[in-house]
Amino acid sequence: MASKANGRWLVLTVPYLWLLALFLIPFLIVFKISLSQDAIAQPPYVPIFDLSEGWAAFKDALGELSFENYGYVLSWDNEFIEAYGSSLWIAGISTLLLLVVGYPIAYGMARAPKSIRPTLLMLVILPFWTSFLIRVYAWIGILSPEGLLNQLLFALGIVDRDAPLQILATDTAVYIGIVYSYLPFMILPLYSALEKMDETLLEAAADLGCPPLAAFWKITWPLSLPGVFAGCLLCFIPAVGEFVIPDLLGGSDTLMIGKVLWTEFSVNRSWTVSSAVAVLLLMVLVIPIVFYQNLQAREVERR
Amino acid sequence: MSTGVTEKTQKTIGGIRRKFAPWNDPQAVPLISYKNVTKRFGEFTAVDNLSLDIYEREFFALLGPSGCGKTTLMRMLAGFEDPTEGQITLAGHDLVGTPPYKRQTNMMFQSYALFPHMSVWDNIAFGLRQDRMEKGAIAARVEEMLKLVKLEKFAKRKPHQLSGGQRQRVALARSLAKRPKVLLLDEPLGALDKKLREETQFELMDIQMELGMTFLIVTHDQEEAMTVADRIAVMNHGKLVQVAPPAVIYEHPNSRYVADFVGDVNILDATVEAVEGGMVTLRPSVAPERRFRIAQDCAVKPGDSVAIALRPEKMRVELDPPADTGINCLQGEIWDIGYLGDLSIFHVELPGGTRVKAAKPNLTRMVERPITWDDKVYVYFSPDAGVVLTS
Numbered sequence: 001m002a003s004k005a006n007g008r009w010l011v012l013t014v015p016y017l018w019l020l021a022l023f024l025i026p027f028l029i030v031f032k033i034s035l036s037q038d039a040i041a042q043p044p045y046v047p048i049f050d051l052s053e054g055w056a057a058f059k060d061a062l063g064e065l066s067f068e069n070y071g072y073v074l075s076w077d078n079e080f081i082e083a084y085g086s087s088l089w090i091a092g093i094s095t096l097l098l099l100v101v102g103y104p105i106a107y108g109m110a111r112a113p114k115s116i117r118p119t120l121l122m123l124v125i126l127p128f129w130t131s132f133l134i135r136v137y138a139w140i141g142i143l144s145p146e147g148l149l150n151q152l153l154f155a156l157g158i159v160d161r162d163a164p165l166q167i168l169a170t171d172t173a174v175y176i177g178i179v180y181s182y183l184p185f186m187i188l189p190l191y192s193a194l195e196k197m198d199e200t201l202l203e204a205a206a207d208l209g210c211p212p213l214a215a216f217w218k219i220t221w222p223l224s225l226p227g228v229f230a231g232c233l234l235c236f237i238p239a240v241g242e243f244v245i246p247d248l249l250g251g252s253d254t255l256m257i258g259k260v261l262w263t264e265f266s267v268n269r270s271w272t273v274s275s276a277v278a279v280l281l282l283m284v285l286v287i288p289i290v291f292y293q294n295l296q297a298r299e300v301e302r303r
Numbered sequence: 304m305s306t307g308v309t310e311k312t313q314k315t316i317g318g319i320r321r322k323f324a325p326w327n328d329p330q331a332v333p334l335i336s337y338k339n340v341t342k343r344f345g346e347f348t349a350v351d352n353l354s355l356d357i358y359e360r361e362f363f364a365l366l367g368p369s370g371c372g373k374t375t376l377m378r379m380l381a382g383f384e385d386p387t388e389g390q391i392t393l394a395g396h397d398l399v400g401t402p403p404y405k406r407q408t409n410m411m412f413q414s415y416a417l418f419p420h421m422s423v424w425d426n427i428a429f430g431l432r433q434d435r436m437e438k439g440a441i442a443a444r445v446e447e448m449l450k451l452v453k454l455e456k457f458a459k460r461k462p463h464q465l466s467g468g469q470r471q472r473v474a475l476a477r478s479l480a481k482r483p484k485v486l487l488l489d490e491p492l493g494a495l496d497k498k499l500r501e502e503t504q505f506e507l508m509d510i511q512m513e514l515g516m517t518f519l520i521v522t523h524d525q526e527e528a529m530t531v532a533d534r535i536a537v538m539n540h541g542k543l544v545q546v547a548p549p550a551v552i553y554e555h556p557n558s559r560y561v562a563d564f565v566g567d568v569n570i571l572d573a574t575v576e577a578v579e580g581g582m583v584t585l586r587p588s589v590a591p592e593r594r595f596r597i598a599q600d601c602a603v604k605p606g607d608s609v610a611i612a613l614r615p616e617k618m619r620v621e622l623d624p625p626a627d628t629g630i631n632c633l634q635g636e637i638w639d640i641g642y643l644g645d646l647s648i649f650h651v652e653l654p655g656g657t658r659v660k661a662a663k664p665n666l667t668r669m670v671e672r673p674i675t676w677d678d679k680v681y682v683y684f685s686p687d688a689g690v691v692l693t694s
Contacts, residue, residue: 198414198416200412200414200416201416201418201419203381203383203403203410203412203416204410204412204416204417204418205418205429206382206383206402206403206404207381207382207403207404207406207408207409207410207478208404208409208429208430208433208477208481209404209405209430209433209434209481210404210429210433211402211404214433218429219418222420223419223420
C-alpha cells in the first residue's frame with residue numbers, strides 16, 4: 001500500500017518539478033528584474049541580491065525594489081498600452097481568420113476516406129520540417145513589390161507594373177504571415193474534434209427532417225466547439241506575443257508588444273522595462289488560459 | 304403455400320383481436336413497395352433485383368446474416384442510399400431521389416445516434432422543431448412520447464447520463480415523435496442484455512399496436528424477428544429467400560437455407576421412393592434400410608434427391624422402441640447431452656457417424672435422468688414433423 005502511494009506521489013511530483021524549474025523560477029527571476037532599476041553595470045540593473053554580504057544588505061536590496069517600471073509601462077504617455085491593444089486586436093483578427101480558413105480544411109480531412117487521412121495529417125504538419133524563419137522570409141519574396149505575387153499579377157495584366165500591390169510592410173502581410181504559420185495549430189485540434197464525431201448523428205438529423213446546412217449548425221458546430229476553443233487559444237496566445245512575423249513582414253507602423261519588448265530589451269538596453277512588459281503580457285494571457293482550463297475541466301466532467 | 308398453420312398474427316383493430324393478413328388479400332394496396340430494386344457498391348451487389356410489398360400496420364422483419372443486404376434495403380427506404388436500379392414507393396409516391404429529410408420515414412439507429420449535446424427533451428423535440436410545429440404542440444407531443452417510453456423523470460438528462468436501456472428508449476421516442484408513416488428499426492435491441500431485450504420486444508409490439516404504425520425492423524436475431532414480426536423476410540446474398548409469417552418460416556421453410564438459419568434443425572439427405580395422396584416416402588441416406596414417410600404436398604417424383612428438415616423438439620428420443628421401428632425411426636447412441644433446464648438436448652450418433660439432435664422437455668424434477676451417455680436409443684417422429692426440402 002505504502003509503496004503504491006509513494007509511486008503516485010512520485011508521478012505527481014515530476015511534472016510539478018518541471019514546472020518549477022522551467023516556468024516558476026524563470027518567471028520569478030524576470031519578475032524580480034521588473035522590480036529593479038536600470039543601471040550601467042553588468043548585469044544592467046540594481047539591486048542584486050547577494051547573500052554573502054549578510055542579512056542586512058539583503059534587506060536593503062529588498063527595500064530598493066519598486067513597481068516603478070509598471071507605472072512607466074502602464075502610463076498613457078508611452079505606447080505600451082497601445083501596443084498591448086494592437087497586439088490583442090491583431091491576434092484576435094488572425095485567430096478569426098485562422099478559424100475561417102482552418103475549419104473547412106479540418107472538416108474535409110475528417111470526412112476524407114480513412115485510408116488517406118494519415119497522409120493529409122502529414123501534409124498539414126509538413127511545413128514544420130522547414131525552419132519557421134525561412135518560411136517567413138519566403139513570404140517576403142512572395143509579397144514584396146517585385147515579388148512572385150506581383151509578378152503573377154503583372155503577367156495576368158491585373159495590376160499595372162508602375163503601381164504594384166503594396167502588401168509587404170503592412171498589417172495585411174502580418175495577418176497573412178500569422179495565418180500561414182499558425183494554421184496547423186488551428187487545424188489539428190479542430191480535426192481531432194471533428195473526427196471523433198459519429199457520422200450517424202448527421203444521418204439521424206437528416207432523418208428527422210433537418211437539411212444538411214442546418215444539420216451543420218445544430219449538430220456538427222456545437223459538437224466541434226471544444227476543438228474550436230482549443231484551436232483558437234493555441235493560436236491566439238502565441239500570436240499576441242508574436243515578434244518575428246510583425247518584424248519581418250509588418251511595417252514601421254505595425255505595433256505589436258513582442259516587437260516593443262524586443263526594442264526595449266536590445267535597442268534601449270532596458271532589462272527592467274522589458275521584464276515589466278513581459279510580466280504584464282503574461283497577465284494578459286493568463287486570463288484566457290484560465291478560461292480554457294475551466295472549459296476543459298467542464299468537458300472532462302461531462303464524460 | 305398451403306399450410307395448416309394458424310398465424311399467431313393478430314391485431315387489435317377497433318377493440319377486437321383479429322387475424323391480420325393483408326398480404327393474402329389481393330385487394331390490399333401495399334404501403335411500401337420495392338420494385339426490382341438493385342443496389343451495387345462498386346463490384347459488390349448488396350441488393351439484387353428484389354421486389355417486396357409491405358402493408359400498412361404491419362410489423363415487418365428483415366432477417367439475415369450480416370452482409371446479406373438487409374440494412375441496405377432499409378437505408379434505401381430512409382433515403383441514405385439510392386437504388387442503382389428499380390423503384391421504391393411509399394404510399395404510392397416514388398421515393399427515389401427524395402432526400403432523407405423530406406421523407407415520411409423515421410429511423411431508430413443501431414447506435415441510437417442520440418445528439419450528445421442535447422437533453423432527452425431536446426432530442427425528442429428535434430424532429431418536431433424541424434417541422435416548425437407550434438411550441439405548445441411540441442411540448443405536448445414530447446410529454447406524450449416521454450410517457451410512452453416511461454422516461455418522464457429523465458427529460459432534463461443528457462444521453463451520457465442514461466443507461467443503455469434508457470438511451471434505447473429515448474431513441475425510440477425520438478423516432479416515433481414525428482408520427483412517421485413507417486418506423487425503421489435498425490438492430491434496435493442489439494446492445495441490450497437478454498432479459499431487457501425480451502421485455503423491450505413486447506413493448507415494441509404494444510407500441511406498434513397502440514400507434515397503429517408500420518414498423519420495419521432489421522435484425523440478425525431470429526428469435527427477435529419471430530417474436531415481434533407479422534411477417535419475416537429471410538434474406539441471403541441480396542435476395543429474398545422466403546417471405547412469410549414467423550410460424551410458416553419456422554414450420555414450412557422453403558429451403559435448406561431458411562430451415563438452417565431459423566431455429567435449430569437436423570437436415571438429412573434422402574431419396575424419394577414414392578409419392579401418393581399427400582404422403583412422400585423417402586429413403587434416408589444415413590439409414591438406407593429404413594423409410595421415412597412425411598405428410599406433405601410437394602412437387603417431387605420418385606428418384607429425386609431431397610433434404611429432410613427435422614426440428615429437434617419434434618423428435619422423440621426413448622430407450623424403448625416405438626410400435627413401428629421401420630418407419631420414421633432411427634437408432635443410435637447418446638453421444639452428448641445438453642441440459643438447458645427446461646429442455647435437454649440429446650445428441651444421438653447414428654451408426655454411420657452422423658449426429659442428430661432431439662429435444663426432450665424435462666417434465667419432472669428428477670436430477671438423474673433415465674437416458675444417459677452411451678445409451679442405445681430410438682429417435683422417432685410423426686409424419687407431420689418433418690419437411691421435405693427440394694432446394
